[in-house]
Amino acid sequence: xxxxxxxxxxxxxxxxxxxxxxxxxxxxxxxxxxxxxxxxxxxxxxxxxxxxxxxxxxxxxxxxxxxxxxxxxxxxxxxxxxxxxxxxxxxxxxxxxxxxxxxxxxxxxxxxxxxxxxxxxxxxxxxxxxxxxxxxxxxxxxxxxxxxxxxxxxxxxxxxxxxxxxxxxxxxxxxxxxxxxxxxxxxxxxxxxxxxxxxxxxxxxxxxxxxx
Ligand code: URA
Numbered sequence: 695x696x697x698x699x700x701x702x703x704x705x706x707x708x709x710x711x712x713x714x715x716x717x718x719x720x721x722x723x724x725x726x727x728x729x730x731x732x733x734x735x736x737x738x739x740x741x742x743x744x745x746x747x748x749x750x751x752x753x754x755x756x757x758x759x760x761x762x763x764x765x766x767x768x769x770x771x772x773x774x775x776x777x778x779x780x781x782x783x784x785x786x787x788x789x790x791x792x793x794x795x796x797x798x799x800x801x802x803x804x805x806x807x808x809x810x811x812x813x814x815x816x817x818x819x820x821x822x823x824x825x826x827x828x829x830x831x832x833x834x835x836x837x838x839x840x841x842x843x844x845x846x847x848x849x850x851x852x853x854x855x856x857x858x859x860x861x862x863x864x865x866x867x868x869x870x871x872x873x874x875x876x877x878x879x880x881x882x883x884x885x886x887x888x889x890x891x892x893x894x895x896x897x898x899x900x901x902x903x904x905x906x
Pocket of ligand 1: 777894
């Protein structure tokens, strides 16, 4: 099914277990929000696994020693409004020094294309690894547009992190942004004719913010 997709599925048991609870229609907003935050943290932990380290000389209360610290680019987190906000705090829990950018997109009812209505980014995007977060990678339209916008603003190192994806969306991002690694907790079956991921979890924004 997924043979041509370039995507890393984070199959950690905690992530998968929590995702199952999120998918259930009985799960209320409060629990949904909390689980999304926890999964974002666990996914962030996996995504940052290969960040380079460098040696630093420090002094503990007992002795001098050589210890490790993260080297290379600093991190930026970019939630796509509004559902991406649900993954922000989990990421900040593990990368508290990260700068945060926001991107707002809506779908033009005539062209069905994503249109930017908000974009506020750290001034040094070119020097950061930007982790773009959005729970649902459905058609790939908004994720792909967000990545394009970030590149237009100078971003050079991008990672896309989503909770649930449809093969259709992964394919679009792979095609339009072959340089961007995509991390998800699940690749579901397909998109339905209303653009929902099947089986998915419904409208992530509505479930996070209780606007069902
Ligand atoms: N956005 C959502 O919130 N859910 C879907 O299933 C697809 C897009």
